[in-house]
Amino acid sequence: EAGVTQFPSHSVIEKGQTVTLRCDPISGHDNLYWYRRVMGKEIKFLLHFVKESKQDESGMPNNRFLAERTGGTYSTLKVQPAELEDSGVYFCASSFRMSGANVLTFGAGSRLTVL
């Protein structure tokens, strides 16, 4: 079974530019999460989809971040315009169920560097 795939693996952009990150979850996983890890800090929750619906976007920093999951399959996270503090590794994770053991499978991450 294919795992969670993320693209690009690394993006370097200048402040003010736009970047779109993509995540393909494991097939059949209704739950899709975005997290961000800034070096040395915690893995911070950004938002959660169930199928195509946003269930919780309380972790989204501000309105420069927009996440979509059209059709309930892959998801995109757009940052526009990017700021220096947006740098970090953006992880996507998916899971099959919410109750009981909600085990997350993470992608390899997309490292974003804003100059």
Place this chain on the structure above:
Amino acid sequence: GQQVMQIPQYQHVQEGEDFTTYCNSSTTLSNIQWYKQRPGGHPVFLIQLVKSGEVKKQKRLTFQFGEAKKNSSLHITATQTTDVGTYFCAWGGSYIPTFGRGTSLIVHP
């Protein structure tokens, strides 16, 4: 709100020494998960603990959940260089897992 602290932030050990990381909560947790992230890698699920006082073992790794379900620990016996990485506890696992700051383990050969 719920406060969970993970300590220590870093731990240097000589290969063969033991290692322990702790997660301590101010409130009762329904369950706790542990993940490992290798340098340059992504978090990988290790285990979930649900029951009060639960102890689970995976080879050299021992996971414990406190009787009051307010703390948890991960203990590695006789560390190896392959144990290098950051170990995270995560809570709220049935809903949206919230991650601690992690403990970075550095093993010196």
